[in-house]
Amino acid sequence: MSVAQAPVSQLKDGISTRIDALRPELERIGRDIHANPEIGYEERQAVGWLTALLREHGFEVEVGVANTPTAFVATRRNGTGPSIAFLSEYDALRGLGHGCGHNLIATASVGAGIALADALDRFPGRIQVIGTPAEEGGGGKIRLIRGGLFQEVDAAMMFHPDTRTQVLHWALAVTHMHFEFIGRAAHASGDPEKGINALDAFVLAYNGISMLRQHIKEGARLHGFLKEGGTAPNIVPERTSGEFLVRARDEAYMQELVQKVKNIFQAAALATGCSVKLTFDEDPYSDLRNNSVLAALFEDNLRRLGIDPVEPVPWENAGSTDMGNVTHVVPGLHPTLAIAPADVPGHSQAFLEASGSLRGYQAMVDAAKALAMTGADLLADPSLVEKAKAEFRRP
Numbered sequence: 001m002s003v004a005q006a007p008v009s010q011l012k013d014g015i016s017t018r019i020d021a022l023r024p025e026l027e028r029i030g031r032d033i034h035a036n037p038e039i040g041y042e043e044r045q046a047v048g049w050l051t052a053l054l055r056e057h058g059f060e061v062e063v064g065v066a067n068t069p070t071a072f073v074a075t076r077r078n079g080t081g082p083s084i085a086f087l088s089e090y091d092a093l094r095g096l097g098h099g100c101g102h103n104l105i106a107t108a109s110v111g112a113g114i115a116l117a118d119a120l121d122r123f124p125g126r127i128q129v130i131g132t133p134a135e136e137g138g139g140g141k142i143r144l145i146r147g148g149l150f151q152e153v154d155a156a157m158m159f160h161p162d163t164r165t166q167v168l169h170w171a172l173a174v175t176h177m178h179f180e181f182i183g184r185a186a187h188a189s190g191d192p193e194k195g196i197n198a199l200d201a202f203v204l205a206y207n208g209i210s211m212l213r214q215h216i217k218e219g220a221r222l223h224g225f226l227k228e229g230g231t232a233p234n235i236v237p238e239r240t241s242g243e244f245l246v247r248a249r250d251e252a253y254m255q256e257l258v259q260k261v262k263n264i265f266q267a268a269a270l271a272t273g274c275s276v277k278l279t280f281d282e283d284p285y286s287d288l289r290n291n292s293v294l295a296a297l298f299e300d301n302l303r304r305l306g307i308d309p310v311e312p313v314p315w316e317n318a319g320s321t322d323m324g325n326v327t328h329v330v331p332g333l334h335p336t337l338a339i340a341p342a343d344v345p346g347h348s349q350a351f352l353e354a355s356g357s358l359r360g361y362q363a364m365v366d367a368a369k370a371l372a373m374t375g376a377d378l379l380a381d382p383s384l385v386e387k388a389k390a391e392f393r394r395p
């Protein structure tokens with residue numbers, strides 16, 4: 001071990017001890033968040049609990065950043081050095097509570113921030129815990145990017161619970177479309193010739209999407225549902241509405257697919273005589289860019305904790321995350337830690353239970369440690385930050 005490595009190794013031992021000591025508080029908050037699910041942009045209690053703990057540990061906390069009441073930034077700094085951000089997600093799924101395990105993300109990042117901030121005495125820098133609301137479709141991180149919160153961040157890190165412990169992560173670019181077909185109501189038996197059927201328009205569009213699926217690139221996804229399909233069987237449906245998601249491995253191809261989807265919906269409107277209104281999210285989620293420098297450090301730290309990650313299969317079971325957008329503005333890290341067996345689907349009742357299980361909280365502690373240790377590597381050797389940034393700058 002070189003002279004430079006010795007203090008880092010001690011530092012990591014200290015981080016581990018510190019997080020073990022913090023565990024009861026982190027777990028209590030994790031359980032409170034799990035038991036009191038709040039959907040995107042309504043996470044007031046979660047923000048209250050997390051920021052109270054950060055304040056107790058000497059962080060300067062600002063709640064309501066980027067004009068977003070449930071976003072926060074907690075900062076501790078000492079002099080000039082690497083600027084490291086741990087991102088804390090805490091929103092629940094509508095109707096399913098913490099079926100994505102964000103209660104564990106929230107507390108892991110807070111624990112990592114608190115433990116790493118102890119190191120600032122010896123290694124100058126800035127540690128932040130950034131509270132990022134509304135990951136499940138609201139794009140909280142995109143607001144924070146626009147609010148300038150990542151301008152001085154050198155590395156943004158978080159973990160996500162999963163069924164696999166995997167260091168690299170792939171996430172698809174995605175955009176969200178709302179559609180509405182308007183036709184004309186009429187007595188379905190007495191005056192059908194006077195009606196314009198908005199359900200027919202939807203069925204045509206749905207079939208068009210199904211056909212398009214054969215001719216899209218590997219990994220792209222088109223899926224959605226009908227929210228309003230009519231009001232009564234004896235009335236020609238006047239209005240139908242619903243939502244679709246368009247996903248692809250990069251934003252450019254996603255935009256190409258968006259144009260095809262628009263064409264399909266407009267063709268269905270033309271064929272049936274309906275009018276159609278399509279509205280898209282202003283801010284699509286970007287694909288996620290891995291950073292091999294941060295990933296390698298995190299992997300070493302996981303192994304130090306006795307955890308062996310699996311070999312990743314690129315794009316396998318890929319979803320989407322607004323962390324993708326963050327990885328397009330700063331070097332980012334988004335590994336996963338297993339909290340449930342491989343056959344458990346995400347966004348399910350079983351995953352909700354795993355997110356509140358002992359295994360879940362153990363993964364939260366392990367993630368907090370490995371994240372903080374990765375931060376320690378950067379604080380102790382700022383040339384690693386430069387390496388991560390050099391990779392980030394390469395197209």
Ligand SMILES: [Zn+2]
Binds near residue numbers: 100
């Ligand atoms: Zn989710």
Ligand SMILES: [Zn+2]
Binds near residue numbers: 101102135
């Ligand atoms: Zn999630």
